[in-house]
Amino acid sequence: MADELDLNSLNDEELVGQMHDDLYDGLKDEIEQAVHILLGRGWQPYDVLTQALVEGMRVVGEDFRDGILFVPEVLLAANAMKAGMAILRPLLAETGAPKIGKMVIGTVKGDIHDIGKNLVAMMMEGAGFEVINIGINNAVENFLAAIAEHQPDIIGMSALLTTTMPYMKVVIDTLKEKGMRNDFIVLVGGAPLNEAFANAIGADAYCRDAAVAVETAKNLMARRQGSVQERARA
Amino acid sequence: MPDAEIPPVGRRGAGRAARRAARLAPVAASVPFITRRIPLYAVLNDEGLALIEHNADTVLEEVGIDFKGDAEALALWREAGAGIDGERVHIPRGLCRSIIAAHAPAHYTQHARNPARSVVIGDDHTVFAPAYGPPFVHDLDHGRRYGTIEDFRNFVRLAYLSPWLHHSGGTVCEPVDLPVNKRHLDMVYSHMRYSDKPFMGSVTAPERAADTVAMAEILFGADWIDPATGRPRTAVTSLINANSPLVWDATMLGALKTYARANQANLITPFILAGAMAPVTAVGACTVTLAEAMAGIAFTQLVSPGAPVILGSFCSSISMKSGAPTFGTPEPSLVLFVMAALARRLGVPFRSGGALCAAKIPDAQAAYESAMTMLPACLAGTNFILHTAGWLEGGLAMGYEKFVMDADQAGMLQTLLNGVDLSPGGQAMDAIREVGPGRHFLGCAHTQAHFATAFHTSSLANNNSFEQWEAEGRQDMAQRANAQWKRMLRDYEPPPIDPATDDALLDFIARRKAAFPDSNV
Numbered sequence: 001m002a003d004e005l006d007l008n009s010l011n012d013e014e015l016v017g018q019m020h021d022d023l024y025d026g027l028k029d030e031i032e033q034a035v036h037i038l039l040g041r042g043w044q045p046y047d048v049l050t051q052a053l054v055e056g057m058r059v060v061g062e063d064f065r066d067g068i069l070f071v072p073e074v075l076l077a078a079n080a081m082k083a084g085m086a087i088l089r090p091l092l093a094e095t096g097a098p099k100i101g102k103m104v105i106g107t108v109k110g111d112i113h114d115i116g117k118n119l120v121a122m123m124m125e126g127a128g129f130e131v132i133n134i135g136i137n138n139a140v141e142n143f144l145a146a147i148a149e150h151q152p153d154i155i156g157m158s159a160l161l162t163t164t165m166p167y168m169k170v171v172i173d174t175l176k177e178k179g180m181r182n183d184f185i186v187l188v189g190g191a192p193l194n195e196a197f198a199n200a201i202g203a204d205a206y207c208r209d210a211a212v213a214v215e216t217a218k219n220l221m222a223r224r225q226g227s228v229q230e231r232a233r234a
Numbered sequence: 235m236p237d238a239e240i241p242p243v244g245r246r247g248a249g250r251a252a253r254r255a256a257r258l259a260p261v262a263a264s265v266p267f268i269t270r271r272i273p274l275y276a277v278l279n280d281e282g283l284a285l286i287e288h289n290a291d292t293v294l295e296e297v298g299i300d301f302k303g304d305a306e307a308l309a310l311w312r313e314a315g316a317g318i319d320g321e322r323v324h325i326p327r328g329l330c331r332s333i334i335a336a337h338a339p340a341h342y343t344q345h346a347r348n349p350a351r352s353v354v355i356g357d358d359h360t361v362f363a364p365a366y367g368p369p370f371v372h373d374l375d376h377g378r379r380y381g382t383i384e385d386f387r388n389f390v391r392l393a394y395l396s397p398w399l400h401h402s403g404g405t406v407c408e409p410v411d412l413p414v415n416k417r418h419l420d421m422v423y424s425h426m427r428y429s430d431k432p433f434m435g436s437v438t439a440p441e442r443a444a445d446t447v448a449m450a451e452i453l454f455g456a457d458w459i460d461p462a463t464g465r466p467r468t469a470v471t472s473l474i475n476a477n478s479p480l481v482w483d484a485t486m487l488g489a490l491k492t493y494a495r496a497n498q499a500n501l502i503t504p505f506i507l508a509g510a511m512a513p514v515t516a517v518g519a520c521t522v523t524l525a526e527a528m529a530g531i532a533f534t535q536l537v538s539p540g541a542p543v544i545l546g547s548f549c550s551s552i553s554m555k556s557g558a559p560t561f562g563t564p565e566p567s568l569v570l571f572v573m574a575a576l577a578r579r580l581g582v583p584f585r586s587g588g589a590l591c592a593a594k595i596p597d598a599q600a601a602y603e604s605a606m607t608m609l610p611a612c613l614a615g616t617n618f619i620l621h622t623a624g625w626l627e628g629g630l631a632m633g634y635e636k637f638v639m640d641a642d643q644a645g646m647l648q649t650l651l652n653g654v655d656l657s658p659g660g661q662a663m664d665a666i667r668e669v670g671p672g673r674h675f676l677g678c679a680h681t682q683a684h685f686a687t688a689f690h691t692s693s694l695a696n697n698n699s700f701e702q703w704e705a706e707g708r709q710d711m712a713q714r715a716n717a718q719w720k721r722m723l724r725d726y727e728p729p730p731i732d733p734a735t736d737d738a739l740l741d742f743i744a745r746r747k748a749a750f751p752d753s754n755v
Contacts, residue, residue, distance in 0.1 A: 021249025
């Protein structure tokens, strides 16, 4: 696939530009290589994340929203982003850089619908979030266990059925009972939901699609902690 | 090499700039005409069809059909063996069919000035053309008003820019701002200049048909005569309507003869509002239609053996309470299926259908009624579908929004007619093996290779979430269509034409206009 271009021959500015293109084109190996090159040149992991990866995926997200990119293309781009993040994540932890955010996401009990929720997980990873995808048919105990193990910032719940969406309230009420509700951002989504439903069950936001989920997560994280995105924008 | 031409640093894909450029570029002005790859749908067996054929021959022999105001036509029929009683022609059983079988082609190529846009009419092919004949135009901004030559040009431009319309049509609207006896010159020129797709000619008088042929000869220049046959290439298909029931009139016969003698195609169409111009039953309407059509088609072959000809059927029901024509009703769809089968048995191309409706605006009635005719027309194997785009209120108005909505649907129907891909790529076993149970196909190699073209994507349908649709202004289909046709006209660029040819056409028009005074009769 790759024609002959030595990434090492590019100066920093050219290399970051090339990474934006390579993210757009979903080139995982090239992104990994470029992340290593920037780190080797003494870049801070946090700068690699914000200037190269997050900025590149911002463009991908825009063109997805505008109907220029197709879902399979965004999936490839997110996979490339995820590969770059895998290199950076331990380094970011070591350097104490601001977190983009961590999410536990799952389809609620009684509901076995997987794909829409997986698209949200994919897009969140593409935006630099760490995502723990706990799959389908999750009772409240599964969410509690994942919370205890992973200490997320965000809990995402999905349902495709009107018969299963009320279970989201069971999860939120349990968090309230345990005095944990305000420790997390709770995002909900799925075809039969709307904003009024999300408000009624006590979620923080209804996300109508994967792109909105990412935007909402970024905004709420920024409000919580003055996040990476906010600082990058400044 | 100047700096601007140095390719940007990059390899493989070229990132956002390249993809945006490719995805936002205007689509091709045209896709090839359709070759149907799904079976025909039939509503009658051979026995039923043979019964209608027998009855139509009985009508022609026993009741007879009028050829009015045309002594030459009567002479030709007499010579062919018909009985003549005044202007009434009694055609012996089987005579029309034998004349047609001996001479009429099963298909023909209608040449466009851009050879890539030429179409084959007949056999397994389907060609979509815009609506024909409306005196009014309609759009959301200005409502309903008389059509002008600028509206006419606009619809030619829109048809040119609509990839799913293979044909520029004819009277896309009536330019009532121009004198009746000269407007055909501007209409034909508009098709020639603002599009490079095939088009239809003037039929309102024999001399206007002759002007059409003369302009086509200028347009095609050295390519006009086909060296293989020594005859003109067929560059015009023109609409010849019967004055149903059972009358062919001098105006239509005059245009018919002019075109047939120049080897141009005639679209012989009985125009039946069942209950008014034919019995109220499907078989009765088919019998009258077939009788009129066979007489008209056989007549083209008496005039000019081998001249291209299409069997057309325009059949609508009427409201028995008001007499108003009705569209999108089931009975005419049954007539359409039967007539398509009868045309195939006769061995000539078939025209019918269209996005027909009685709706005044591009609303749900317009969409339902149009679909109720377009789908049967496609499933019946119709070769030439006039009125595919724009038709409103029984053909009285050409709608700008309706036009782009219909053109969008035509794309859907084209994909339907393309049928099912059984190739290894179509079987997609590699994808099923790769993904297995419980995972999704969005990322697998097969999907990555095919996603961009896997599904026909409507340019107008809104598939977004309620919230996004609401945030974008709660636009309904007609509002989105309004934005689309305006964008198309704004970005329109005419296809190139040889300046000498253009000058010759304009010179011909100027001389013809100067040759006689304007008249509105």
